[in-house]
Amino acid sequence: MSTHATHVQALYRKELRDYRHNGYILGTMATIPLGILVFPLILVLALPASAASTFQAGDPLVILLGIPALVPSILAGYAVVGEREQGTLEPVLTTPIRREELVLAKALAALVPSLTVAYVVYALFLTITRLFAQPAVASAVLQVPDVLVQVIFTPLIALLSIWVCIAISTRSNDVRVAMQLGAVTGLPVLLVVYLITFSVIPATLGLAVGIGAALLILDGIGWRLVSSLFNRERLITSTR
């Protein structure tokens, strides 16, 4: 699978320019993460110092892993079917861009702002926790290994969500359906996150390595799989 960096870059830059010209896109992207932020913040700020030891490793941070699962779904769900409905997909498909390049550019354009939003929310959480939580609670929450896991898992989860949503967008004929289905795809990740938070699934190093490896593999094959679903002819001619 050979890719032309210029093709990917051109489409990626176009997407970012589009976001820049429409501030609402990124503004609304930040809404869901801020909603998710509320629960762990209340959890941390309301906890007395004596209860710091009751924390499971990284509990509040784990909840925040729902952000990379949900945030990119709107952008990625819109990626193909949205362009198609706007009538801008056909001119792009008449150029030498390969489907693998187009899909990659779309994925990157959803990934970068999603990661930015996620990391800004994490930073906000860490800062508020450091400043306003009981010092003992803050120390229990802000463990370097936990933060590191957070930083590593965020792009892996976001990318998986993006591949699933672009796959839906590629096969869907209605942007509304694609975006709604895209939002639903984040729910399994949220479920796992909450099961870990409420100790139904014990958070262990082995679990983290296992999930991390699985995400890496899925993200790796995601590009190829989604590219194979991208069918120029169907996208140009199909109306159903």
Added chain:
Amino acid sequence: MSAARVAAITGKRSGPALSAQDLAKRFGDRVAFQDVSFEIGYGEVFGFLGPNGAGKTTTVRTLGTLIAPTSGSATVAGLPLTPENGVAIRQRISIMPEAPGLYLRLTVRENLECFAGLYALPDAHQRIDRALQAVNLAGRANDPCGKLSKGLRQRVSLARALLNDADVLFLDEPTSGLDPVAAREVHDLIDGLRRQGVTIFLTTHRLEEAERLCDRVALLNTTLRAIGRPAELRDQLFAKTLAVSTVVPLPDPGVVFGSLPAVKSWQQTVAGDYILTVTDTTVAAPVVTRALVAAGADVLSIAVSQHTLEDVYLELIDEDVEAGTKAGTK
């Protein structure tokens, strides 16, 4: 496109710019087009005419590697039309779709920058400037496309198609939905490209557009009904005729016209107006004039009947409609 490039294209390239042999596309049981065969030389402007639903856009999409043909073969810009050649073909051609498909929040320049990147053009800025100048939009480069009129958007779309100096430029209904002034502007732009020697495949159902701009035309109505220069098609379909008008009806027109070898037949349309079918209008017109004068007729006018491409089009399409009706009643 520079003169050097024109010379390079027309001089160095051998074979047709575009050719199709029994090309067909079906969607299930529905035939989009079939039995399409033609050859187009470099530097030629080729009109692809047909009514709505005739298969024109599907043909362009097929030749542009967007959809795969069901059967038949083709070469595009010197390359066989195969899935493996898709990227190479798209690098050599340019397609201006019927709908401009611009990113409306982006400026004109940003739209063109995106496509210059998609063609991986090395000197993108110069090419964008040249394309904008070619369509007289240099002054609107920083305007968002969403704020442009339909005609201006069409010009941006044309500028986008000019970016890569394509060997073959496909223009799909370039004046569709435009008012007469905007359409004329697009005509002038295409005319300019024609003079520069750009190979253009123009689909349209505007016949005056094809007549004005195209070297040759093909008429598609699912199958290819006719192909040739507009004048050739007129000659093939319509007899050469003279329209004669006299102040007072001739007392015995048969005596006047019947004796002339250049006149094959004649008929009176209204009193004093006659249509003469002739072998050659340049030979027949002076002979008929002399015969009328000799017969003492007061001649109002003698004119060569001008059949337009529209007449050709309607004749062929009407044949298809009649054939369809007959088939339906059987």
